[in-house]
Amino acid sequence: MRLGHYLNQFFAGIGGEETANVPPEVRDGPVGPGRLLKALLGDEGVVTSTLICGDNFFNEHLNEAQAAARAWLQGGHLDLVIAGPAFSAGRYGSACAEVCRLANEHGIPAVTGMHPENPGALMYRGAYVVPTGGSAADMPSALPRIIALGRKLAAGSPIGPAEQEGYLPRGVRRPGLRDRPGAERATAMLVAKLGGSPYRTELPVNAYDSVQPAPKVVDLGHATIAVVTTGAIVPKGNPDHLKRCSETRWQRYELRGRAVLSSDAFECVHGGFYNRMASENPHVVLPLDALRDLEREGAFARLLDFYCTTTGNDQRLADCKRNGAEIAETLRGERVDGVLLVAT
Amino acid sequence: MDLQVGTFAVDGVAFGSPPGWAAGRLVIDPAQVRALALADPRIRGVAVDLVEPGERARIIHVRDVIEPRAKTRGPGHAYPGICGHPPDTVGSGATFRYAGFGVLLASEVLPHIRRDVSAATDSLIDMSGPGAVTAYSTLRYLVLTLTTDPRLELTEWNDALRGAGHRVANAVAELVRDQDPPAAQRFALPAPERPLPRVVHIHTLNASMVPGIGTGIYGYTQHALPVLLHPNEILDGAIAGDAVVTYPGKSTWLHVNNPVLPALYARHGTDVSWVGSIISRTRWGSLGEKQLSAYQTVKLAQMLNAQGALVTWNHGGNDLIEVMLTIQGLERAGIKTTFLTIESDIKVVRMTPALAETGTEEPPLLFSVPEANAIVSTGTLAPSDALPPMARVVGGRELVFDQERPDVRTPAGESLDLEALSGAYSPIFGHFDNYGLGCQSYFDY
């Protein structure tokens, strides 16, 4: 096995913070902790070459760093790349994650290691990151675990769950069987938690990805406003058969010339709540009457002459996102300045 | 509350007369069953069938599964407060039951009810093959395929079906009243001999947003503030389902067979002191109501001096909010929680690797709080292949997969590619293992 190792300026023995600007260089064979890697590999393989880059350089001159990494990866005939471990060093961790990503782009398996709270652990979701302690004191424990996982990746062996193989979750979940029925596992986990014994949650709760807030509407008086709802307000009779549940698409309906949505002409087909009130007065989900009043009074220039709707009930996130993206494109095409979205 | 539960395991069911149970074989008199079902004039027709696990059979239009249970000693009636049974508090004395057997109510939803209650979907249970993924595929059934007066409005339809099911279940349970159960177990919560951590079971329970239907506690179905039950009350059927909404896999059978109850009983007196089950309704309409229910649940747990809580729920994006608020409140009050839950269910109709894999694109839970740090996931249950054709179909003939298109009817006996037919929900009855009957889960990769 031909192994390529990525190190920062500190672990390469060049220097500390003051040398964090050193540009990328490739050295033959192992450097610094690479020697421990070589010892661990024994007859299995060699550390063919080491790519070194200053942490500041990598982060501030990303294009050049990437170019150097690509050249190293392309020229090296490497079977496996090991980056770091970076422990708690944030810039180093980010660089390691990027090196892993580039290696994967070139079809070369890669592993890195860092403390679970190193921001680099979140940089590239697909990276195999072995959790380590916070400082280099953990090197003797970290490297063997990194090599063990690296061996499997290089061999193309199937990689088991994160909790069994010893890497940080990569944002992918797959079904599998556990050793006991769920009710027993839940009771056992509670007993462990109460007794202060270690336990591992089977479902880590993560935050959603957030979006940079769009800038405010500066001049509402001249703005075009659109209204969108997940409340499934449709023309009576539901001519396009919008589903009450598990809908994958969205619809648009005309508002031109309408001051109100009457219960004769519209209804609510959302299956996730008691929708009779919204069918009797669709305004409680699509507030057209209030919007027309405000439009007439000049609060904003014009209401877009159609509205968009879907059924926000048991909808797959992928469908929500796609519908959202399509609606967004449509509204941008209509030069909409701001959107009211009534969620259900 | 001290309850002796006597179990009569069922290894085989046959039609015959006289009816009775002996050495694992249950004999049912079909004429008697038909007469009981038809005792209510709202029931216009009934077909009676026996179905076994392993058969090439598909049961469709499943409305409920009821395990026959009878109180042989002590106050009250099994499944109290419904179908005319008195509301007396149950959970003590003795109760006889069958294991591995259920009375299954099948009835195609009436067109106007399908229109008004979109959650009243068509469901199926495959007794063999790739679709036999749930506990329901392992039970023996007496299937009652009922036809009702087509003009019944929702609550009457529900009452008629349920009444028929419980009349029959009662009669079957009564067959063994005077016999000695081959297996018996005592259920009680005596004070432990040494101090043990006090745990409470928080059994959050969806309430219907449609008045008059849904799972009930002693028949009480409406949204209400939390109530404290002794687990024995649940074993005696105090929580019972309806015949309307079967998605996602709610049934009366599941409540008396809730595996959380024996799991906690097994630990009582050795690892924990179980102080009771708090039933909190979920699917409240406003944030204020959700908060109130959650806060009152936490307060009840505190008044019980609980140190730990095992929280379960039975599905619904909306419901998850108050469940998570409850978990948050418990943890903030110093009560350690574990949460037993299914996982982002709607995406998996077929368990092929591509379709079963999930992650950041579909978060496992729609809503969560940082305090929910001890979660057991029962993942999801789905077949990995299309369902094969089945020689025998019981309960009806055709399935509607799109509630908006009831005119599009698929013959139930043919091969069914659920992924193509159902879109983002599965019609397999019970495919949400809410209470952890099975070992399936999800792992991070």
Next chain:
Amino acid sequence: MSKEIERLGIPVAVISALPPLAMQAGANRVVQGVKIEHVCGDPALSPEADRALRRQIVGAGLRALQTDVQNPTLFGGG
């Protein structure tokens, strides 16, 4: 859905009966609605009061659109 619209630089005010859900999902401008079944009004009120309530909620939404925010922010509604 609102995040996809915001990604294109169009501000969105989400009117929701369950702000924690919307905010955890990353909606940046959220207005408190009434109840899930009638987010923008209350059928229990007289038609005039219901319409006034609706105007208040929609007005809060428009105000939210005119306000700079850094992260998910709740704006009072009715």
